Amino acid sequence: MEKGFIICIDDERAVLETLREQLLRFFGASHDVELATSGEEGLALIKDIMSQGGSVEVVITDQVMPGLKGDELLEEVHRMLPETIKILLTGQAGLKDAIDAINRGGLNLYVEKPWNMEEIHVDIERLILRYRDNVENHRLLRRLEARVRELEEQVQEIESQN
Template sequence: MNKGYIICVDDEISVLETIQQQLRNEFGESHEVEIASSAEEALALVEEIQNSGYVIEVVIADQVMPGMKGSQFLEEVHKILPDSIKIMLTGQAGLDSAIHAINHGGLSRYVEKPWNTKELTGDIRFLIEKFRQNLENQHLINELSRKIQELEKQNQ
């Protein structure tokens, strides 16, 4: 399988650089880790990567950003990439934003800052395995459907 993509978006550059380094250390052999400093920049990045034919497996967003909030951004991402893993980071835990992201953005995890690196990377590893299993299952279902159609044609 080609390298998957992990996209991180946060308006705090120091947070972006930290999480990018942590994720590259953990997933660098299997994933490209890209960063964006705004939701709008991240949406453009999602479009660019998707148009290049690569798979975006994980999107991590801060909740509190100027312009589009993380929950709104993840809702937009969910419309484009409904099966991708979506994680919200926040330094300001708020139940309303978590509920919105879960209900409308297909949120996989809600993580408070500062995060525990081992816990976060462990969660991401588990979610990526689940994502890839789902992709493989879908591929097998499609292949099985194709073979069933071939057999039905032969039996006519």
Template sequence: MDKGFIVCVDDERAVIETLREQLLRFFGETHEVEVANSGEEGLQLVKDIMQQGGSVEVVITDQVMPGLKGDELLEEVHRLLPETIKILLTGQAGLRDAIDAVNRGGLNLYVEKPWNMDEIYVDIERLIVRYRENVENHRLLRMLEQRVQELEEQVKDF
């Protein structure tokens, strides 16, 4: 299987570099880890990966950033890629932001800063397994639907 992509978005360089290093340590064998410094840059990165045929499996974003906020980014990602795992990582967001991210952005996991990668690794791994199972199920369903259509055509011609 091709490597999936994990996209990380945070406007603080130290945070994004630490997160990238930790994710590579845990997921580097199975995933490419890409980073962006703003919500707008993160959204463009997701679109670029999609256009190149890559699979954006996880988006991890901070909430409080200049411009496009984390919950707004997740809402856009959810519109483009509803199956993608969406994680809000923040030290400043309030309950309203978390509720908005869940309701509009299909949030899968809410993590408060400072995070413990050993703890959230298990959650992310579980979500990735579920994501890949869903992708495979959709692929098999499309194959089955195509086969049913072929058989219906054969019955018509019979």
């Protein structure tokens, strides 16, 4: 299977580097990990990956960043890629921000800084499996719908010959 992408967005470079190192330890065989230092840069990265046919499976973002905040970013990601796993990793988000991310951004996981990758990697792994199952289900459904259309056309053709 082709590698999926995990996108990490935080305005603190040290946080990004630590997160990348930890994610690659657990998910490096199945995922590429890309970094962005702002919400705007993250959105541009996601759009670039999508335009090249890549699969953005996980987006992990901080809440408090200059410009686009984490909950706003997740809302935009949710509009573009509703199935993508969205994780808010933050030390400063308030309850309202978390609720907004859940309600409007389709938040899958809320993690407070400092995080423990040993604990959250199981949740992320479970979410990735669910994501991949959903993608496969959608693929199979599209194949089934195409086959139904083919059969309907064949039935119409047979009926028109009678």
